[in-house]
Amino acid sequence: MQDELVLFRKMQEGDWSAFNSFFESYSEQLYLYALGFVGDRAEAEDIVQDTFIYLWVNRAKISHSGSLYAYLSRSVKNSCIDRKLHAEVERRYQREMMASGEESSEDSENFEELYERLQIVMDSLPPKCKEIFILGCIEGLSYKDVSEQLGVSVNTVKTQVKVAYKKIKSEFGDRDKNFMLILCNSFFKEEAGQ
Template sequence: MNSYIPHSDLNLVRSLRKSDHDAFEMLFKRYGQKLFMFSLSYLKEADQAEEIVQEVFLKVWTNRFSLKTGTSFQSYLFTIAFNSIKKSFNRKAKENQFRLELVDQLDDGRDCVEYENNFQLVLTKLDGFISEMPERRKEVFIRRKQHGIPVKQIAEEFGVSAKTVENQITEAMKYLKKRFEEELPGGLLFLSLFLEN
């Protein structure tokens, strides 16, 4: 491995294109920590930054045969990392959109403490009620309502008809309405959020 130490990225990438594990390890040691700190500066959480680094180098290894030797490898790495970070932000935004909308609907001028307590209570109850559903129904509901995945795509993923997916969502909504009516009538505000999607 010592023969690689003085080598440039260009030589290491050339070796990596031949599936050289040592070259891959050398590049990881050279850039892994830099990518981690770069990702951490955006994501603020170490575990998420580590996931970005792993994702970047997994992509490098997967695409090793088509790596270009005439461009900056460092720029290539950081471009992948930045795109992954943006996707992470977008994914979080979509998953949490229903919570942000719920905040707006619950904000009716009450004092901040009461508002925060009610908001957290509704979210806690919602998560609990969803967890009580049959596994398949729960998965379908979460993918459609929280992740915003189209019905057709969900149907293809589960190998069922779009009608079956719609029926599962309808049953899930009925169940949530019933549970909120039983335990937290005020929490029914959330239904309008889900029905929009």
């Protein structure tokens, strides 16, 4: 642990060999970790590469006192969740637009704008709340299944869903409520009592 901190400080000062040492030590484990989430080799490689690029570019700003592998694996996990969320929301949005006959070239731009707003809301959620949202909304798990998977009570899941629902509803309101319904129709219907 002490050696890792010394190496980390060297990397922060711009020592490429220290950075390379971290890459060689952790990249394969992180790749396998990402692959387990996304199931696609190229995407897993991209996620790990992006994580290390972020580490190098932001090395001076990162305050580190624990295990660097733990920090990197959290970053990889968050990237996997964000990519999965984006892909699923985009798929649902496109399917809904096609079903309604409203698909146009503007829809792609509109989706990206809406998704950026969603990402801001998601980033403002507490980590456990975000995880519950992803499992319930994106993975389609029930309250009970989410509670069992995370080892929390069903009431905790319901409370966290209410937090997410209120934040998303306040961001998207009536003007973009169709996006919110497309995003998470069945999960939020349970919460909204519809």
